[in-house]
Amino acid sequence: MKNNSIHATNFRKVLELFRDDRAQDAARLLKVIQEDYLELYSENKELRSQIKEVADILNLAECMDFDGQKYWINDDSEVTGPYCQVCYDKEGVLIRLQEREKHWECYSCENLFAKIPKAVTLGKNVPKGKMKPPLKLFSAK
Numbered sequence: 001m002k003n004n005s006i007h008a009t010n011f012r013k014v015l016e017l018f019r020d021d022r023a024q025d026a027a028r029l030l031k032v033i034q035e036d037y038l039e040l041y042s043e044n045k046e047l048r049s050q051i052k053e054v055a056d057i058l059n060l061a062e063c064m065d066f067d068g069q070k071y072w073i074n075d076d077s078e079v080t081g082p083y084c085q086v087c088y089d090k091e092g093v094l095i096r097l098q099e100r101e102k103h104w105e106c107y108s109c110e111n112l113f114a115k116i117p118k119a120v121t122l123g124k125n126v127p128k129g130k131m132k133p134p135l136k137l138f139s140a141k
């Protein structure tokens with residue numbers, strides 16, 4: 001990464017060269033500065049996209065799963081949790097639930113969450129029954 005003070009020095013040098021009637025040298029140096037600038041520009045662009053990438057990873061909403069009661073964080077490689085739904089929805093904080101024999105407990109808001117078997121996931125067991133045809137209110141004569 002280029003140091004900013006180098007640029008400051010070079011800009012001063014360009015001024016001095018112009019002052020000394022050395023326009024050609026000044027132009028050459030300006031070209032160097034321009035190249036440095038373009039380099040910094042693309043580096044900056046790359047850093048911005050990296051920051052965006054990190055921000056996306058940190059975006060919890062994207063990797064948070066709601067099992068109908070509690071939140072889990074699922075970031076592909078591992079699943080952590082569960083976390084209290086009440087605390088997260090209210091305060092935006094992730095409070096890890098304490099596991100009890102038949103339920104999960106939140107230390108913060110003291111809510112209890114009954115344990116549900118893992119196989120039960122909301123919505124998935126609903127059979128896709130055939131849609132009933134609409135009732136004929138007016139029959140054509």
Ligand SMILES: [Zn+2]
Nearest residue numbers: 084087106109
């Ligand atoms: Zn809570």
